[in-house]
Amino acid sequence: MKKGDKIVILFIIIFAITLFVGTNKRNIDNKKNQEKYVVITVDGKEYKKLKLDNVKNEKIEVKTKYGKNIIKIDNEKVSMIYSDCPDNLCVEMKSIEKSGDSIICLPNRLTVSIESKVNEVDVVLY
Structure with missing residues (x-):
């Protein structure tokens, strides 16, 4: 050499x-x-927006004319723990934690999503 x-x-x-x-x-x-926010929308309109930093074991009850849902926020993870909809698919979904993730309850017209100013990258292909 x-x-x-x-x-x-x-x-x-x-x-x-x-x-x-x-x-x-x-x-x-x-x-x-990166600041993450939990955005809850009902029938396409923003119901509540919370900053996800340091939230420990908080439960949010959402009562609307479409139904009742309970959302749990713990250690920057968000999950649906109760819904009075007939199929309960939203309750069976896994918890969300990344920007762009969402949980949707169609019968109750409810969407729970995580938003941030900086998007996280899932996969990079070369």
Whole structure:
């Protein structure tokens, strides 16, 4: 191996490390500056909007002319724990925690979603 080959290999290694550290630092900074909100809408109109930071074991009861739902917020996760709709699919859904996730109760015309200014990336394909 010649001296020029060693310099090229060293340059590639330094470039790869710099790229890796820079990309990870940007992702960590985005998550720190991200404010998440729980938005509850009934029949397309905003019912309630809550900041998701440091909410511990809070239950929100939503009573409308369409029905009754109870939403639980705990450790930045949101779930539907009760609904008086006939099929209860919304209660069976898993809890949501990422920006863009939602729980929908069609019979009661209720939507619970998580919104933020910075969108989280689910998958990156190259």
